[in-house]
Amino acid sequence: MNKAEPLIARYSHKDYKSAVKPIWCPGCGHFGVESSLFRALAYLELPPEQVAVVSGIGCSSRIPAYTQCYGFHGVHGRAPAVATGLKLARPELTVIVTSGDGDAFSIGGNHFIHACRRNVDMTLLVMDNEVYGMTKGQPSPTTPADWDSKIAPGGTGVNPFAPLAVALASGANFIARGFSGDPNGVARLLVEAIQHPGFSFVQVLSPCVTYRPEEKFWKKMVHSSSVEPTHDPAVAGHRLLSDDGFTTGVFYIGNRPTYTATVGTSDNDLSAIEEELAI
Amino acid sequence: MNLVINTLDELLAHAHELEREAVERYEDLAGQMEVHNQPELAELFHKMAAIEQQHVVKVESLAGSQPRPLAPWDYQWQTPESPESVPVGQGHYRMNPHQALTLVLACEERAEAFFAELAESTSDPAVREMAVQFAAEEKQHAELLKEWLARYPEPKADWWQDLDDPIAQE
Ligand SMILES: Cc1ncc(C[n+]2csc(CCOP(=O)(O)OP(=O)(O)O)c2C)c(N)n1
Numbered sequence A: 001m002n003k004a005e006p007l008i009a010r011y012s013h014k015d016y017k018s019a020v021k022p023i024w025c026p027g028c029g030h031f032g033v034e035s036s037l038f039r040a041l042a043y044l045e046l047p048p049e050q051v052a053v054v055s056g057i058g059c060s061s062r063i064p065a066y067t068q069c070y071g072f073h074g075v076h077g078r079a080p081a082v083a084t085g086l087k088l089a090r091p092e093l094t095v096i097v098t099s100g101d102g103d104a105f106s107i108g109g110n111h112f113i114h115a116c117r118r119n120v121d122m123t124l125l126v127m128d129n130e131v132y133g134m135t136k137g138q139p140s141p142t143t144p145a146d147w148d149s150k151i152a153p154g155g156t157g158v159n160p161f162a163p164l165a166v167a168l169a170s171g172a173n174f175i176a177r178g179f180s181g182d183p184n185g186v187a188r189l190l191v192e193a194i195q196h197p198g199f200s201f202v203q204v205l206s207p208c209v210t211y212r213p214e215e216k217f218w219k220k221m222v223h224s225s226s227v228e229p230t231h232d233p234a235v236a237g238h239r240l241l242s243d244d245g246f247t248t249g250v251f252y253i254g255n256r257p258t259y260t261a262t263v264g265t266s267d268n269d270l271s272a273i274e275e276e277l278a279i
Numbered sequence B: 001m002n003l004v005i006n007t008l009d010e011l012l013a014h015a016h017e018l019e020r021e022a023v024e025r026y027e028d029l030a031g032q033m034e035v036h037n038q039p040e041l042a043e044l045f046h047k048m049a050a051i052e053q054q055h056v057v058k059v060e061s062l063a064g065s066q067p068r069p070l071a072p073w074d075y076q077w078q079t080p081e082s083p084e085s086v087p088v089g090q091g092h093y094r095m096n097p098h099q100a101l102t103l104v105l106a107c108e109e110r111a112e113a114f115f116a117e118l119a120e121s122t123s124d125p126a127v128r129e130m131a132v133q134f135a136a137e138e139k140q141h142a143e144l145l146k147e148w149l150a151r152y153p154e155p156k157a158d159w160w161q162d163l164d165d166p167i168a169q170e
């Protein structure tokens, strides 16, 4: 972490928080994630107007409304596409995508994979509660196969998706997992993810206390990684595939070149393109 | 993590962040209770935030200015979050004042334990003296809260039941 300590706090939580009160259920893990995000931005001393928070749809995707940063509450699953366009057009902005396991891995699964592959410099923060919270408790791609509920009696019987392994295979340049009950730990992961060039993926286990009340016990199940992050995708792949899903920490730090716009965005360039395309 | 604080600057930075985060969390809880139509609890949490804000000001006056902040993960909390904050994941939209005050009391008790442990572990006499004083203040708040708590009835056995239940599962 290459930052001199500030002498006084230039920014704090309240500089990033909007006046809109979250309508999340009290106790929802997403509150912890919101705190972590604001703490990370304050630590990095990023002016709110230099940060864009882009989301899809879901309880987790409501964060853009709750922040003073620029926000875009987009179409379900498509936030990475919007964020990619934004980052290419305005490379000076810090772009953060906030999403849920339904938004990012189900309807947005394809966008997730290709955003990892493109490696544009942005951070994808997925609040994973292994359920569709907003639409009242349907199983998501990360829900265990045997999670029994009214809507999926006996469980779906379908193997859960492995988001971190998929991100690694697809080319994400930074891969980490945190837990919403440890907001300072998540803030640290976010700081590293934002600072690392390229596409960073941070999964945060964030209990849905309403539709998955048993997830309150995640606090007893999470454990921090005992090994250093690796730069070797083969080592990271082995770790991720043999992990219990509750290890927190940084798994992989890559050094792939970041994708940047090859066409300028100034008015001159745009008129040059227009001229080129003129019939 | 071992608690090693041997300078007044570090102690004040911890005390400041502990109180500041408590304000932040109480304000968040007040907002949640407003959203969930629990005005009495919203008022209670606003009141708690105002009390903790006075403590922020007090720490700032002891420090002579706003103490230099540490990175969030460098605070030596012995709990997953700063000790005087209601932990993420606690609180319910149907809780009653007794339950809310129980959460608040636990915060004061955690803060007292933090400063008491710090007083035990430090090698610096000035840090010890101030930590003992902070622990005594937190203890006093906890005693007041216990009196306050006794004025409110405990929740009924079915307090969490909601005729317009958001839970689709059984
Ligand atoms: C195109 C489209 N399809 C379906 C929906 C319904 N829908 C809204 S949110 C959601 C799932 C959200 O789940 P997740 O991303 O896990 O977020 P959570 O609410 O759990 O935080 C779905 C399916 C929608 N809004 N738009």
Ligand code: SF4
Pocket (backbone or CB within 6 Å): A023, A024, A025, A027, A028, A029, A030, A059, A060, A129, A133, A134, A207, A208, A209, A210, A211
């Ligand atoms: S339904 Fe679940 S995910 Fe949505 S706000 Fe409530 S607890 Fe959070």
